[in-house]
Structure formats: structure tokens, C-alpha cells
Amino acid sequence: MSAAPRKRVAVLISGRGSNMTALIEAAKAPDYPAEIVLVMSNVPEAGGLATAQANGIATCVVDHRAFGKDREAFEHAMQDVLATYHIDIVCLAGFMRLLTPWFVGQWQGRMLNIHPALLPAFKGLDTHARALAAGATQHGATVHFVVPEMDAGPIIVQGAVDVLPDDTEATLAARVLAVEHRIYPEALRRVAEDRSKP
Secondary structure, three states, X not given: OOOOOOEEEEEEEOOOOHHHXXXXXXXXXXXXXXXXXXXXXXXXXXXXXXXXXXXXXXXXXXXXXHHOXXXXXXXXXXXXXXXXXXXXXXXXXXXXXOOOHHHHHHXXXXXXXXXXXXXXXXXXXXXXXXXXXXXXXXXXXXXXXXXXXXXXXXXXXXXXXXXXXXXXXXXXXXXHHHHHHHHHHHHHHHHHOOOOOO
């Protein structure tokens, strides 16, 4: 029996794309059920584009600034590119744009995001500083399906770290980032194998 075809994945980034790199590395394994076929950014100078190109992955820039305040026009332009590449799953990896319900609806159950906190705690930005300020004893990262409401979709995988007495925002962030790089490839594997559904 032949193996099922690998799912075609696009990673959306706005910066250096360290989680994108973790996904690219995981997908190099021959038994990994997904392949990264496209990296798209809304920022022309995003550092992760060069990393993707160095790994032989197609890249594309759809600059949101060209669309002014018309978020849906920007997203239609992205959707056209994703359709061209026959994408099965979209992974957000430091993509710093809020997505409209229209776009989210196109990818329901097929779009993943990683958030640097143990959801539902600390939705939104500045999660490490907020965890420290709240006196949290545990912190971590969550991969979840994207829904129209921010950071509210069904959880796929979480990974936790203990918050240490002498932690700073930077030390905590570094440990959480290591967790992110471990759990994102695992979450994508589960979704690509249809083991996680929203």
C-alpha cells in the first residue's frame, strides 16, 4: 500500500520565522506527513524569506500596505496565491496581521497558529511579561486552530515550562521558544494525519 500523499503547507510569516524554520526542518524527514511548499510574508524584508529560499522553498510577498485599510482585498490576494500552490494547510508563524472572518472561513479546520502562552491564559500580546506580573508558576506555548476570535480556537498541542523565581521576560521567552519549536511540528503532524480536528 502506498503512503498517503504529503499535505501541502504554506507558512505565513512577518519576521525571522523561527517557528517556520522548525517546521521546515521537521518536514525534511521522509516520514513526515506534510511538506512546506510555500512561505508567504506581508513584509518584503522579513528575514524568514531568505531562510525559506535557502531551503529551496518558494516564497511570495503580499505587502499589506499596498491595500491600505482594505483587509479583505489583501486577503483575497493571499488566497489567490494559496490556491495557485494547491495548499492544504496554512501555518501562521509570527504573522502579525489580524485575519478577517472571511479568510478564516476559507481555512476552517486547516489553519494553525502558535501562541506563546498556555491558552486560554494570556491571549494577545506581551504574554511573558504578563505571566511574570501575574505570578504564574507555569507558562508555555499553544498550537491551536484559527477561528475568527483571536487566540480562541480549539487547542491541538500545548507545552509547558516552569516559571523560575529569577526569570526575566527574556529568559522565560527563550525557554518558551524552545517549546514552540518542539510542539509546532508535532501539531502539524497531527493535523496532516487527520488525528486532530477542530
